[in-house]
Amino acid sequence: MEVRRLGRVPYPEALALQRELVVERQAGRVGDLLLLVEHPHVLTLGVRGDGGRSHILAPADVLAARSVDVFETGRGGDVTYHGPGQLVGYPIIDLNPDRRDVHRYVRDLEDVLIRVAADYGIEAGRVPGLTGVWVGDRKLAAIGVRIARWVTSHGFALNVTTDLDYFNLIVPCGVADRGVTSLADLLGRDVNGADVEDRVVRHFGDVFA
């Protein structure tokens, strides 16, 4: 498994890179990959219905004033926030031929992030019916996956030191009755992003060995 740590990448660029790599992976020209990035402030919309536009609570001028872009993604799901302090992982993995179970794949992603949280002494878990990783009734990491001919793209967004105030701009993933949290928020101290990346890489390797 090749890991590419790309640092700060604008959302549209990361999206284009993923599309390219999915094609490469389908053709067998590259092996399984994990991209790790951080995005500048952005709200991403899904394709269904209004893509979650009605879940953006802030008016356009507020978004502009806080330099938050709104971007249509082509993925499903609802509106999602990405920004500084959030570790975003895009696994480009071929689930063919023996891992063709998207539920299992999502559970495995959750498992990686639950293990990372445990490294910090945080007991994170799943909430039946709601994808993602939760601590109590607050969401620590969001998951949204796309599959094309069993090659994965999109992935997870783990809040490390994310300014949670930005989530107030939206109803996260349409789930109005639950809040969000971050590692820093839960620990009450700053968390080193590179350290979290290392742990994500290690556990990802273990779970997807």
Add this chain to the structure above:
Amino acid sequence: MATDVVMPQMGESITEGTIVRWMKKVGDRIDRDEPLLEITTDKVDAEVPSPAAGIVVQILAKEGETVSVNHVLAVIDAPDAVAAAPAQKTAAVAAAPAGAAPARTPQGSAQSKPAVSMDDAARDRTSPLVRKLAKEHHVDISQIHGTGISGRVTKYDVLDYLEQTGQAGQAGQAGQAGRAGLAKPGDRVEPMSVMRKKIAEHMVLSRRTSAHVHTVFEVNFSAIARIRQATPAAGKPTYLAFIVAAVARALRAVPVLNSSVDGDSVVYHKDINIGVAVALEGGLIVPVIKHADTRDLPDVSAAIADLAGRARTKQLTPEDVAGGTFTVTNPGMLGAQFGTPIINQPQTAILAVGAIEKRPAVVNDALAVQTMAYLALGFDHRIIDGAVADGFMSHVKQALEHWGPEPA
């Protein structure tokens, strides 16, 4: 030769998928392995590639529709065969009700094989679980279209069949009816908004989850009307504020009304967070007054005004709508005498406030004009018995009719 495109099996536990969008339309040419449509199952989106090159001759499921695994979504035919009309296929599909997912239609009459051998063959290929399920519901397995390995009838086929023939799940029925071409010429068809769909899901889920029962109390608001009259307009608390404050006190006295069901356990919430339903254009939202039992009346009144105002101007934050443990809704505002509200899951009770208005009432054995209203409580009989619910309502009534500072 025509090729069916079916809903793919995306995982062991996945029985259905929802169509996100079609990337081709009928008449379009498509290559083998070219993406034909996108589906979604539970936050995972997938492209479905075409299994063959040719022309898309039929699309059998609409965007937004949820379809069982292995059911036919589209038909691809070779370009030269299209002109000659794919006779069999078209006939079979035309026989299905317009708009319904045709693959769900039980097979049988279309098959020319003798019924006996069909039946035997089907039975040979089903598991004991499936046969038991079929027997329990008096279903003839040979009437069911199998989607399992080599046409085997699976548990899900039986459940689908039951749903379709109206033997199970009213919710499923409603969904089916919506697809069965209800629109007559001149009718307006409007897709539901995201909020509308969420509300719909939530309501049906709640009806299926809780054993709903309602109890209605008449409450005399005359004492509160006098208090309000004596208060200057600027800081005048609304009736709703009095009700929320009274409910908060009563919840402290009868905590099971402030609980949730978690499997075989009842979770009694420490905090008393009362949601107040606010009507919006095209839906509703329920902002929450946190720790309502620790706030005084002016504070509750100000919180309601603030939340309702921000709800209507779309300025609520996710925090504002999180963590409710009980809900108050106010259909009386629109003239209803009383409502029979649906519980806001995972809560276990909800109070509907009817119109507060002057009515003749008997006071000290004489008729008098009093400010009256009906309060209706919807509660989950799984964990709350009638006597307990009525005890709670007595607390609310008592607090409202004899309003005073926090009672001992």
